[in-house]
Amino acid sequence: METRVRFAPSPTGHLHIGNARTAILNWLFAKHTHGTFILRIEDTDLARSADEYIGQIYEDLKWLGLHWDEGPDVGGPHQYYRQSERLDIYQQYAQQLLASKKAYYCFCTPEELEQMRGESLARREDVQYNRKCLYLSEEQQRSLLAQGRKPAIRFHVPSGDIVFFDLVKGDLRFEGDSIGDFVIMRSEGIPTYNFAAVVDDGLMKITHVIRGDDHVSNTPKQILLYRAFGFELPQFAHIPMILGPDRTRLSKRHGATSIDHYRYRGYLPEAIINFLSLLSWSSVSGDEILSIQQLIDEFDFRRISKSAAVFDIEKLNWMNGYYIRQLDNDRLLSLVTPFLKQANYDISDQLRLKKVIALIKDHMEQLDQVVEQAAIFYRDQVSFADNEARAVVRKESSQKIFWSFLRELHSIAELDANIFRDMMKTVQKETGIMGRDLWQPIRVALTGHLHGPELPLIAEILGRDKCEKFIRAAISN
RNA sequence: GUCCCCAUCGUCUAGUGGCCUAGGACUUAGGAUUUUCGAUCCUACAACGGGGGUUCGAUUCCCCCUGGGGACGCCA
Secondary structure, three states: OOOEEEEOOOOOOOOEHHHHHHHHHHHHHHHHOOOEEEEOEOOOOOOOOOHHHHHHHHHHHHHHOOOOOEEOOOEOOOOOOEHHHOHHHHHHHHHHHHHOOOEEEEOOOHHHHHHHHHHHHHOOOOOOOOOHHHHOOHHHHHHHHHOOOOOEEEEOOOOOOEEEEEOOOEEEEEOHHHOOOOEEEOOOOOEOHHHHHHHHHHHOOOOEEEEEHHHHHHHHHHHHHHHHHOOOOOEEEEEOOEEOOOOOEOOHHHOOOEHHHHHHHOOOHHHHHHHHHOOOEOOOOOOOOOOHHHHHHHOOHHHEOOOOEEOOHHHHHHHHHHHHHHOOHHHHHHHHHHHHHHOOOOOOOHHHHHHHHHHHHHHOOOHHHHHHHHHHHOOOOOOOOOHHHHHHHHOHHHHHHHHHHHHHHHOOOOOOHHHHHHHHHHHHHHHOOOOHHHHHHHHHHHHOOOOOOOHHHHHHHHOHHHHHHHHHHHHHO
């Protein structure tokens, strides 16, 4: 049987890390099984949904490389793929439940419901709808309707346990009595999430529902709906949540959580996918650096752990740096160019830029760091990073080195890495200073930093004249 | 309050009764290399939440406790 999975985000903001992980897992599974990956936009929350976010979701997904086979923009055999365009379908299915008495009108107002909830809570009782409207007679309903009251529609939850097998959680059991009659249609004729999702998943013939852990308690409700409609039940796979460092659900207060933030900071999609895959999952081999193809090949629900995972930015950074180091220089050059342009660097000398990139490649964990890393090559004046750097330059021995270095510089016409090394040897002999004490002052004079890329190559790229200028500046500092 | 789920180094995880003196990765600390820095390589620190069972033997199976998370909405 062909597998059909869907990623169904709500356009209420940017694509979130957690949602992205859900999308990735759905996509990986679709690829693994040669199935169909569907994008469905769940925009039934009129107040919070916005069209602009739909475009952003497309962009983020495309950037990650997760292309969909059916969706609002590409169409497909189960038109439409935006819930706001399917309102009449939901209406029709709701009427069907009403007719078969599996659902009923509820005239309670939000205020009344709120009050009821408050009272139950105060009495330390279960907060469930009390089925007040279930017992309304036909006449009462008619008169309420005649008054112009707009009722919501509630599903009448039958008693009895609901059991199902979850691909990652295993056997799950819920007591029917612990589930209250839930609203499937709001008074304005808009479906609620649980209802719309089931109608769509049923109609779109979704075979596997892969989604976040936070939906497990929705699942029994949905199963009841599937049964009420006679839809074939999909397989469920509830993947663990991603947590912040304080072990609560990852959210804005933990820092950047939207995928586009990571895109703009210069994280690589393959690093993001690799990293996110490793949350609550591990490969059989234990390898952690895995290509997209390997992730597709190795996808297996049985290897997804049941417990939540903390999002560790440190490890993501390391992994992104690793992926950057693996990039070939031309590719890195093109990836990094937009950042340099944005920072107004004069990158007309591409040959020089290439040397710069090759040099700082090992020092980057995010692409946007190219701006600060390359800064030393695109300025006319050295500024010292901190007091420690300034102190190094001011040391008496450092000043000795500078004078000696300057003399050497005057004896040459052109500077390259090898000549620089020879010069350093001479300076060492002349001053009797060696090792760190010799190299660090020159590094700081040339770059302003205590740390940085290989010094001879820095000198080569800077060139004779700039080196002279910077050393002179360090002397008079 | 009710329902559901989870529990191995600081973090991500391996582990499905003996191979575990619990393995790997990130982080941190040392070292090697580099006459400097980074990258790289090596080494080290560091965990089975507690209590009961079952068993010849429990990280692994069962129960309780504790801790954490999620849901209980005319949000998704």
